[in-house]
Amino acid sequence: xxxxxxxxxxxxxxxxxxxxxxxxxxxxxxxxxxxxxxxxxxxxxxxxxxxxxxxxxxxxxxxxxxxxxxxxxxxxxxxxxxxxxxxxxxxxxxxxxxxxxxxxxxxxxxxxxxxxxxxxxxxxxxxxxxxxxxxxxxxxxxxxxxxxxxxxxxxxxxxxxxxxxxxxxxxxxxxxxxxxxxxxxxxxxxxxxxxxxxxxxxxxxxxxxxxxxxxxxxxxxxxxxxxxxxxxxxxxxxxxxxxxxxxxxxxxxxxxxxxxxxxxxxxxxxxxxxxxxxxxxxxxxxxxxxxxxxxxxxxxxxxxxxxxxxxxxxxxxxxxxxxxxxxxxxxxxxxxxxxxxxxxxxxxxxxxxxxxxxxxxxxxxxxxxxxxxxxxxxxxxxxxxxxxxxxxxxxxxxxxxxxxxxxxxxxxxxxxxxxxxxxxxxxxxxxxxxxxxxxxxxxxxxxxxx
Numbered sequence: 001x002x003x004x005x006x007x008x009x010x011x012x013x014x015x016x017x018x019x020x021x022x023x024x025x026x027x028x029x030x031x032x033x034x035x036x037x038x039x040x041x042x043x044x045x046x047x048x049x050x051x052x053x054x055x056x057x058x059x060x061x062x063x064x065x066x067x068x069x070x071x072x073x074x075x076x077x078x079x080x081x082x083x084x085x086x087x088x089x090x091x092x093x094x095x096x097x098x099x100x101x102x103x104x105x106x107x108x109x110x111x112x113x114x115x116x117x118x119x120x121x122x123x124x125x126x127x128x129x130x131x132x133x134x135x136x137x138x139x140x141x142x143x144x145x146x147x148x149x150x151x152x153x154x155x156x157x158x159x160x161x162x163x164x165x166x167x168x169x170x171x172x173x174x175x176x177x178x179x180x181x182x183x184x185x186x187x188x189x190x191x192x193x194x195x196x197x198x199x200x201x202x203x204x205x206x207x208x209x210x211x212x213x214x215x216x217x218x219x220x221x222x223x224x225x226x227x228x229x230x231x232x233x234x235x236x237x238x239x240x241x242x243x244x245x246x247x248x249x250x251x252x253x254x255x256x257x258x259x260x261x262x263x264x265x266x267x268x269x270x271x272x273x274x275x276x277x278x279x280x281x282x283x284x285x286x287x288x289x290x291x292x293x294x295x296x297x298x299x300x301x302x303x304x305x306x307x308x309x310x311x312x313x314x315x316x317x318x319x320x321x322x323x324x325x326x327x328x329x330x331x332x333x334x335x336x337x338x339x340x341x342x343x344x345x346x347x348x349x350x351x352x353x354x355x356x357x358x359x360x361x362x363x364x365x366x367x368x369x370x371x372x373x374x375x376x377x378x379x380x381x382x383x384x385x386x387x388x389x390x391x392x393x394x395x396x397x398x399x400x401x402x403x404x405x406x407x408x409x410x411x412x413x414x415x416x417x418x419x420x421x422x423x424x425x426x427x428x429x430x431x432x433x434x435x436x437x438x439x440x441x442x443x444x445x446x447x448x449x450x
Contacts, residue, residue, distance in 0.1 A: 012065045014379075014382070014383060014386060015065060015066070015067075016042060016043075016065055017383060018383065018386060018387050018390055019042055019067055019068040020042055020068065021107050021108060021111045021387065022068070022104045022105070022107055022390060022391075022394070023040060023041075023042070023068045023069065023070050023104065024040075024107060025103035025104045025105070025106055025107025025108070025110075026070045026100060026101070026103050026104045026107075027040050027070045028103065028107075029099050029100045029103035030070065030072055030089070030100045030103075031055075033092055033096045033099065033100055034086070034087065034092070035072050035073065035087060035088070035089050035092060035100065036055075036072065036073040036084065036087040036088070037055070037057045037070060037072055037073075038057065038058065038071045038072060038073060039057065039058045039059075039060060039069075039071040040057060040058070040059050040060070040068075040070050040071075041059075041060040041061075041068050041069050041070075041071070042060070042061050042062065042065070042068040043060075043061060043062030043063060043064050043065045043066070043067070043068060044063075044066065044067060044068075044069075045062050045063040045064040046062060046063045047060045047061070047062050047063075048061050048062060049061040072088075072089040072100075073087050073088045074088055074089040074090050075090050075091070076090050094409050094412050094413045095413070097405075097409050098406060098409045098410070098413070101402050101405045101406050101409065102402065102406060104391075104402050105390075105391035105392070105394045105395050105402055106391070107391075108387045108388065108390050108391030108394075109334055109338065109387070109388065109391050111383075111384075111387050112330075112334045112337065112383075112384040112385075112388045112391075113327070113330040113331050113334045114330070115330075115380045115381075115383050115384040115387065116326075116329065116333050116334060116380070116381070116384045117323075117326040117327045117329070117330035117331075118330075118380055119330075119377045119380040119381055119384070120320075120321040120325070120326035120329050120330060121320070121321060121322070121323060121326045122320075122376065122377050122380075123318045123320045123377065124318065124319050124377060125316060125317070125318045125377070126160055126161035126163075126316070126317060126318075126319065127161055127162060127311075127315060127316055128150055128161070128314070128315050128316075128317070129150060129151040129160075129161055129162050129164070129165050129216065130149070130150045130151075130216070130217040130315065131145060131146070131147055131148065131149050131150075131151070131182075131214060131215070131216070131217060132147065132215045132216050132217035132218055133147060133214075133215040134146060134147060134213055134214065134215070135213035135214075135215070137213075138212060138213020138214075139194060139195055139196070139199065139212045139213055140194065140212050140213035140214045141213055142195060143180065143192045143193060143194045143195065144190075144192050145180070145182065145192055145194075145214065147217075148184065148185055148217070149182040149183065149184055150182060150183045150184075151165055151180060151181070151182055152181045152182065152183050152189070153179075153180070153181035154168035154172070154178060154179075154180050154181075155168060155171075155172060155178050155179060157171075160319075162209070162216050165209065166207065166208055166209060167336060167340055169208045169209070169212070170201075170208055170340060170343070170344070171336075171339070171340055171343060172196060173196075173199070173200075173201070173343070173347050174196075174347065174350070174352055175196050176195070176196060176197050177193050177194060177195050177196055177197070178193075178194050178196055179191050179192070179193055179194075180192045180193075180194050194212070199211070199212070200352050201347075201352065217315075219308055219309040219310060219311055219312075220308070220309040221255070221256040221257075221306050221308050221309075222244075222256070222306055222307045222308065222309060223244050223245045223253060223255070223256060223259065223306065224242060224243070224244045224245075224306060224307040225239060225240070225241055225242065225243045225244075225245070225304050225305075225306065225307075226241065226304075226305050226306055226307040226308075227241070227305035228240070228241060228303060228304050229303035229304070231303075232289070232301070232302065232303020232304070233286055233287055233288050233289045233301065233302050233303055234302050234303045234304045235303065236287075237273075237284050237285060237286040237287070238284060239273070239275070239284055239286065239304065240277065242277075243275040243276065243277050243282075244275060244276040244277075245259060245273060245274075245275050246274045246275060246276055246281070247273075247274040248262055248271050248272065248273055248274075249271055249272050250272075256306050263288050263300045263301070263302045264299045264300050265299075265300065266288050266300040267288055267289070267290035267291075267298050267299060267300035267301075268287060268288070268289070268290050268300075269287065269288065269300070270285055270286070270287045271285070271286050271287070271288070272284075272285055272286075273285075286302065288300030288301055288302050289301050289303070330384075333384075334384070334388060337384070337385060337388040337389075338388055338391075338392060341388060341389055341392040342392060345392070345396070398431040398434060398435060399424065399427035399428045399430070399431035400428055400431040400432050400435055401431070401435070404427065404428075404431055408424060408427075
């Protein structure tokens with residue numbers, strides 16, 4: 001329950017920031033274009049807080065924090081006094097209206113640059129992209145990639161961490177092959193060719209690296225007990241911190257995953273543990289407690305956590321950049337995210353990426369909660385990513401979105417006359433239905449992941 005409220009609070013905070021940025025883009029350009037702004041609202045429904053400025057614009061913070069809007073003077077919506085007609089949105093030139101509508105997504109992109117630049121100045125902690133395991137028979141194995149190689153380039157992209165590697169691989173979707181430059185422990189460099197023919201992200205929640213057979217290096221999870229939960233089966237059986245688990249019912253335990261699988265299948269079943277305690281071998285009878293997982297299945301639960309071996313020296317590094325370099329890096333990263341977002345939309349349409357990977361409000365809430373838990377820089381990176389996605393999404397040519405309005409205004413600019421109100425009305429209805437369907441589908445995907 002605590003996780004739920006943490007994720008919800010993080011989601012509201014993140015969405016509030018990004019919606020404010022988006023709507024402020026519309027607001028600022030509208031004011032500069034000479035349009036009277038009647039209301040600037042963050043959220044929908046009943047106002048919780050409101051005030052006015054010297055221009056008589058009403059500012060509102062409303063009860064439902066799932067969006068926002070800027071209401072402008074517009075003859076198509078309300079009656080406008082003759083002396084204020086020049087201040088209405090519809091009275092402005094097509095180019096001015098295009099600028100006002102485009103300002104929302106542009107504000108999201110500018111915010112992403114600022115957030116990323118701040119993140120680079122504060123310092124970004126990254127893990128060297130060293131390969132941990134290669135799945136036998138996978139595309140990575142066929143390319144000749146092996147354990148302990150560090151990926152330095154994918155195509156023309158320099159790879160500093162696993163996020164860089166993931167983005168570079170996603171950008172290569174649809175290509176027949178991609179060269180991967182790797183360096184071994186003796187700093188010898190090789191170029192391997194990864195075959196991507198027919199490669200698709202067609203399974204839900206399977207990351208690109210995993211689908212190619214690559215597992216990033218992680219320190220060994222030992223069989224030595226580090227934590228014992230209060231009231232757990234482990235505590236009741238008198239397992240102790242620093243015990244090393246050797247065998248269960250005579251079966252030698254080689255790794256933590258093997259132990260977890262065995263415990264999961266042994267709810268309320270008595271097990272004989274052989275553990276090394278100090279310099280002695282001790283036998284302990286343990287009965288894992290039963291509990292339900294998210295799918296309602298009963299599983300065994302022991303209530304312990306293991307010691308994890310430390311990272312090798314140099315595998316984790318924190319990179320700091322100066323103000324100018326940070327802005328350059330933030331701009332480059334934002335452009336990469338924009339192009340990647342449009343590529344992913346294209347790949348969804350062509351089937352290269354499964355629609356099962358679409359995420360909605362619940363997925364964003366979980367991501368927000370996790371990023372806040374990881375610290376300030378992680379939250380900045382998350383905000384930048386979602387801000388770019390919000391900007392790109394709003395540029396889609398659906399009539400209910402900014403992109404749909406831009407489409408109509410560009411047509412008006414070319415034809416020298418506006419699109420008929422009837423055509424626009426039909427477009428808005430179709431766009432609204434598509435948006436509702438897309439939201440429901442993404443929400444269904446979110447729920448299925450819980």
